[in-house]
Amino acid sequence: MFKDNLDERFDLSFERIKEISLNPELENKSLASYYKSVAAFIVKLEGLYRDLKAGKLENLSLEELSKLNKSLYEDVLVENYDKSYANPTFSKKELGEKLGNLLSFLYVEIRGMIVLVYEDRIDEMVALMELFIECYCLGEDASQVKESIYWYVSDYSDDLIEERIKELLDPDYDFATKIIMESDLTDLRYLYKFGEYITDNEIKTATFINSLSEAEVNAMARTFTEGYRKGFELTGKDITKKKTVNIRFCLGFERLVREEIKEFAKIGLKPTIYRAATNSINKTISGVKVGFYGASPNKQYEFDHRQDYALYFNGDFVERKLGATRLAYEHYKDLAAVHGGPAVMEVFGEIPFEPANNADAYKLSDKQQKLVVKYSNEASQIVNNYIKGEERSFTIIAYPTAEIGDKFEEIFAETVKINTLDYEKYKVIQEHIIDALDKAEYVEVKGTNGNTTDMKVSIMKVKDPEKETVFENCLADVNIPLGETFTSPVLKGTTGVLNVSSVFLNDLNFTNLTVKFEDGFVTDYSCDNFKDEEGGMEKGREMFKANVLYNHDTLPLGEFAIGTNTTAYVMANKYDIVYKLPILIVEKMGPHFAIGDTCYSKSEDVKVYNPNGKEIISRDNEVSILRKTELDKAYFNCHTDITIPYDEIGNITVVEYDGKRVDIIRNGRFVLEGTLGLNDAFEN
Incomplete structure (x- = not known):
């Protein structure tokens, strides 16, 4: 990767940046202050690079290493961010509307040099240092700075992408x-x-x-x-x-x-x-x-x-x-x-x-x-x-970290217990649920205690009950912990409102999230995250579109599931950590709906069987089946689970083809024969 004369280019670039850190020769004082500050940061990293190469950090104490580490990240810590060039608002205030964002971007990229120093990636460091000098030489010409950044990204993308893919595939990158x-x-x-x-x-x-x-x-x-x-x-x-x-x-x-x-x-x-x-x-x-x-x-x-x-x-x-x-x-x-x-x-x-x-x-x-x-x-x-x-x-599996609080060790032990629940016990219980679901024309899900969920979920028809099923019996394999039965619902007829008081999606907490569906596709959505701000409704919609719809105008409902891990639910409420749990565990703590691709995305032709030998036939929906005719329309490359907790569930009811109704959950508790043991966790 950009191998030519690296050591020489590194030394030349550093000497120029060192000069800038001491005396940026720019008439614009604000711009001079920016380049002096960022150049000083690069000089600090160069010193760290030399110390690492010489093995000097090996002799530092834990306290000294902690102090050094904090100094590298101090500029962007919460208490300092208001006056950091990494903050687009501060950068635009100091450097102007045209240059502010560009130079904030540049500084954030240069901050990435911290890890390059530790991994001895001199080639990538040289490229960033040369970009910094080039932008410095362009002064206040924002259009030229923008063009330089664009060509840096474009020119080096081939090498950086190849390096990234090599990291994923090559165990010798160690x-x-x-x-x-x-x-x-x-x-x-x-x-x-x-x-x-x-x-x-x-x-x-x-x-x-x-x-x-x-x-x-x-x-x-x-x-x-x-x-x-x-x-x-x-x-x-x-x-x-x-x-x-x-x-x-x-x-x-x-x-x-x-x-x-x-x-x-x-x-x-x-x-x-x-x-x-x-x-x-x-x-x-x-x-x-x-x-x-x-x-x-x-x-x-x-x-x-x-x-x-x-x-x-x-x-x-x-x-x-x-x-x-x-x-x-x-x-x-x-x-x-x-x-x-x-x-x-x-x-x-x-x-x-x-x-x-x-x-x-x-x-x-x-x-x-x-x-x-x-x-x-x-x-x-x-x-x-x-x-x-x-x-x-x-x-995939999840564990708590010490940040969860004083009960960390207890919660960790409870999490290990949840991750190793009795496979055979849950297999049998979930088979009872699946037997009921396999008879469904659709499933009705309604909320309670302020939850406005009212969903009708269409289910694929089973033609041979002895050999086929439409719900997977999910136990502890790829998705740990165990505790759910899931399907790819039929999109046509899947209609209604999904609501949850609070849910943590892709590292963001959504409050009072409401999503509307028509024939399996999202038609509207809202949340209360910015309700007290001007234009709060639209800001909430933008957050959902960017982080759940991944900028698509709409997405299909790729999964409907019923979580059965009541042990996890009780543990979460006992320690008041429901809002801190990852979706991996939360999805097992009630029914959930996944927006995006199905669980069988790109593996639909691989036959999958439940432990009882029945083939799971619901591996496609009306969108994923387009892979056979219009591949570019078949996948969205995202899948986000939204779970309704048990205490917000009024009922989950199977509605059979003859109109017969069979409740699986009523008022937050399992009522289907063969599943009552799941309520023991609530009682105990």
Whole structure:
């Protein structure tokens, strides 16, 4: 990647930036202040780079490393953000309407150099330093600065995208793996080797994980890796053809990850572990972090810059990025063919983030939103051509971090219990629910206690009850913990209103969320997040469209499910942490509706069976079936679950073809014969 004369270019760039940090020769004092400040930050990083190369950080104490770490992220911490050039509002105030956003974007990209320093990515550092100098030389010419940034993004996208795909597929890219496998994990100084922001949360979480017995950690690791293995087995996929698994986690869990790596090795899989992207080119379109990551120094800062790519996202760039993605996968096609898919460890415990709407941040235009949809669809097809959906699988699990509060250790133990509930018990209970659902023409879901949900969900017809079913019996495999039965509903006739008082979706807390459906498609939506602000209703709609609809004008209902994990629900209410739980657990705590693709997306032709041997036939809906005629219209590459808690459920009723009505849940409790044991958790 841009290999020519790197050391020389690095030294020349640094010397010029050092001069700028001492005396920016600009008449515009505000602009001079910006470049002096950012240049000083780069000088600081250059010193850190030299110290890392010389091994000087190895001798620092935990306290010294913590102080150094905070100094790298201090500028964007909540208490300092109002006066940071990373804040688009402050930057526009200081640098003007035309330059403010551009130079805020530039500073955020340069802040990504922190992790480049730790990973010794001198090529990417040189590219950013040269861009900084180029923009400095252009002074107040905003149009030229914008053009320079655009061409930097365009010119380097090929290399940065290829590097990203290599990180996903190649186990020899082992920066994080080496830290995890070779460090003394009882010496918490290892956490600072990653270059991520580290807080007491990561320190306390790692300390707690270190306190667990070998048997406890091994059991947790096996739950995770066995779930991954079962995902292949239950769908008839051959895991022996795979050689790699992509492990994603939050810092603090390294001892557990180390054991997972050992367990994966027993089934012939090596880990690929890469960092959540820090450059705009490789960040996810939604802003969700994918990879390993540390603490967020400031969620508002990240939210403000989630659509920074609006600066350069046009048709030409989309074609270039798609082309670069295609070429990279072709280059690494042998590695892609043996890649098994992700194994994801989510965390929970932080206070849900309710963003402030920053009018000064970059925002996608209507035209760009349509381009995002085009890009997402085509990029997904490229990936699926090389890491085939019918051959890959995944698993996902969640644990609390110390940030959840004083009851952390208790909650952690309860979570482990939830993740390892009795497979056989739930299998039988959920078969009773599925037997009732398989007779449904539609299912009626109504809310109570202020919840205005009133949904009619059309169900695919079972033609051979002895061999077919339309609901999957979801136990502890790819989706841990167990506890749901789900289907791809028939879109036609699926109509009504979905409402929930509070729900955490894609790292954002939506309050009083209401979504309307007609024949399975979203027709309207609202939330109360910005109700006290001018134009609050429209701001709420914009947040939902960007973060749940992913900028589509509408999406279909891809899944209807009934969660059965009452143990998780009771635990969540006992500790008052419902609002802190990830959707992975929340979706098991009541009925849920997923907006977007079906659960069988891109694997519809793979036959799937429940433990009782019945084939699950509801793998397609009216949209996904278009893959056979109009592939570009069949997938949306998103799937967001919205769960209604038990205490907001009035009834879930099966309505059979002859009009017979059978309640599964009434007033928040299971009433169907064979399921009453699920209520024990409420009583106990």
